[in-house]
Amino acid sequence: MTRNQGDLLPRPHVLLSVATSVDGYIDDTSPVRLLLSNADDFDRVDQVRAESDAILIGAGTIRADNPRLLVNSDERRANRIARGLPEYPLKVTISGSGDLDPEAKFWHHGGEKVAYTTAAGVEKLRTRLDGLADVVSLGDDIDFGKLLDDLGERGIKRLMVEGGGSIHTAFLSQGLADEIHLAIAPLVVGDSEAPRFLHPAAYPGGSSHRMTLAEARTIGDVVLLRYLPKQESGK
Template sequence: MSQRPYVLLSVATSVDGAIDDTTPSRLLLSNADDFDRVDQVRADSDAILIGAGTIRADNPRLLVNSEQRRTERVRAGKPAFPLKVTVTASGDVEPDWKFWHHGGEKLVYTTDSGAALAAERLGELAEVVTLGPNVDFGALLDDLGKRGIQQLMVEGGGQIHTAFLSQGLADEIHLAIAPLVVGDAKAPRFLGPAEYPGGSTRRMRLLDARTIGDVVLVRYAPKETSEKAER
C-alpha cells in the first residue's frame, strides 16, 4: 500500500482568527517576505490543495512564482509546478477560473454525484476523480500517495482545514498571524466547530516560532503532543 503524503496546512490569519474579511476584494494578510516563504513551501511540495469555494471567492492561479525555484524543481527531476488539486462535493466548478489555465497538471476530487458535472464543465482542463458518495479525505490521501505525492500543501479554505485537522490527517500547521483585527463575526475563519482529536486539553507540539517582518509564523505538529515531547 502506498504511503500517504505528509500533510502541511498553510494559513494566514488576523489576530482574531479571520482568514479574510467580507468585502469583495481579497484581504492580504501576509507581507512580501511571508508570501515569499509560502512560495518556497509550494516549491518544496509535490501537490497543493485548495477548496473549490476558495477558488470561487479568490480566483487564484496557485503557482510557484519564483522562476529560480521552478528551475530548481526541474533540475531535481520534478515538474516545474506542483500538482494542483481541488475538492468539490457538488462538482460545481467553472472552466474560466484561473486555476485551470496556469501551471501544470490539475486534479479534481469530488463525489459520485458531482463527477459527471465536473467532467462535463472541465473537459481536458483537469482529471476528475470520485471519492465515493461523500468526500473522503482519507481516500483522497491514499490516491495521492499512489500518484507518488510525498508532501501535500493545503491552502484552505476553512472547511478544508477543518476536515483535515479534525480527522487527524494533518502532520504540520504553518500559522502566520498578521497584526490586524477583522472584527466581523461573518468573516471566514481558519477552523470551524468540530470534534478535534484530544479535544481542548490536548496541546500540540511547537516546532518553531519566529517573526517575518510584522507577521509571526508559528509551526505546530498536530499529531504530536507537548507532553510526549517533554518525556
C-alpha cells in the same frame, strides 16, 4: 474506510498553511481579498509551495479568490526541474457538487490538475473540465482519507493545503494533518460573518490536547508558528 497498508503507497505528509488576523480570521467580508501576509511571508509561502509535490485548495477558495496557485519564483521552478520534478506541483481541488467554473484561472496556469468530487458530481465535473483536469470520484461523500490514498498512489509525498476553512477543518478534525504553518498578522477583523481558519468540530484529543510547537519566528510584522498536531506537547 479500511486501509490496507500492503496494497497502498504511503499517504503524503499533510501541511496546513494559513495566514490569519490576531482574532483568527482569514479574510474580511469586503469584495476585495484581505492581504494578511507581508511580502517576505508571501515569499516564504512560495518556497513552501516549491518544496511540495501537490497544493490543495477547496472549491470555495477558487470561487472567492480565483487564484492561479503557482510557484512564482523562476529560480525555484528551475530548481524543481533540475531535481527531476515537474516545474509546478500538482494542483488539487475538491468539490462535492461538481460546481466548478472551467474558466477559473486555476485550470489555465501551471501544471497538471486533479479535481476530487462525489459520485453525484463526477459526470458534471468531467464534462465541465474535459481536457483541463483529471476528475476523481471519492464515492457518495468526500472521503479525505481516500483522497490522500489516491495522492499517495500518484507519488505525492508532501501535500500543502491552503484552505479554505472547511478544508482545513476537515483535515485537522479527522487527524490527517501532520503540520500547521500559522502566520499571524497584526490585524483585527472583528466581523463574525468573516471566514475563519477553523470551524467548530470534534478535534482529536479535545480542547486539552496541546500540540508540539516546532518553530516560532518573526517575518517582518508577521509571526510564524509551526505546529505538529499529531505530537503531544512536552509542556
